Amino acid sequence: MAAKQDRMDLTPTAWQLWLVAAIVCGMLEIKLSGFVTLWFAVGALASSLAAALGLGINVQLLLFTLVSLLLFAISRTLFKKFFTRDSAHLKTGVEAMLGQEAVVTEEVGEPHGGTVRINGELWTARSLSGRIPEGERVTVEQVEGLKLWVRRPAATPSVPQVGSEKERVG
Numbered sequence: 001m002a003a004k005q006d007r008m009d010l011t012p013t014a015w016q017l018w019l020v021a022a023i024v025c026g027m028l029e030i031k032l033s034g035f036v037t038l039w040f041a042v043g044a045l046a047s048s049l050a051a052a053l054g055l056g057i058n059v060q061l062l063l064f065t066l067v068s069l070l071l072f073a074i075s076r077t078l079f080k081k082f083f084t085r086d087s088a089h090l091k092t093g094v095e096a097m098l099g100q101e102a103v104v105t106e107e108v109g110e111p112h113g114g115t116v117r118i119n120g121e122l123w124t125a126r127s128l129s130g131r132i133p134e135g136e137r138v139t140v141e142q143v144e145g146l147k148l149w150v151r152r153p154a155a156t157p158s159v160p161q162v163g164s165e166k167e168r169v170g
Helices: 002-006 014-032 037-052 057-083 093-097 165-169
Strands: 101-106 114-118 121-127 137-144 147-151
Touching: 014 037, 014 057, 037 057, 093 137, 101 121, 101 147, 114 147
Parallel strands: 121 147
Antiparallel strands: 101 114, 101 137, 114 121, 137 147
């Protein structure tokens, strides 16, 4: 019987398992760096402490869930507030082309349209302002599938002259 008492009990306890979970989550955070698994690591550390104090598994799981989710929600709110407060909506893809200038590389006419170059890419184009010859600059007004609807840039409106003929007659 003396031999049985001399053996060490190597069965992991709950606090040790939570500690291993915290270390694994911490290592994942280093690899992934998305500030997600970090909060699970902190939640696992809190649960490890609860287990070491002798609290039950239900309390440990509740503490892990609450701490992890609370830290996750707070961090997302803070990061969004501080890192995106002055940033404007970044237009990308098709949205970024609207209002941009393009150059006609193949006459845009009826009925089949032509081709324009925008941001170094060639696009099929249709005109909203009649026939447009090659080499002319146009403005992208609309994107419909893989087709751009373009028009000549609007000419500056003429400003009436002070003392024009109409005013002199009246």
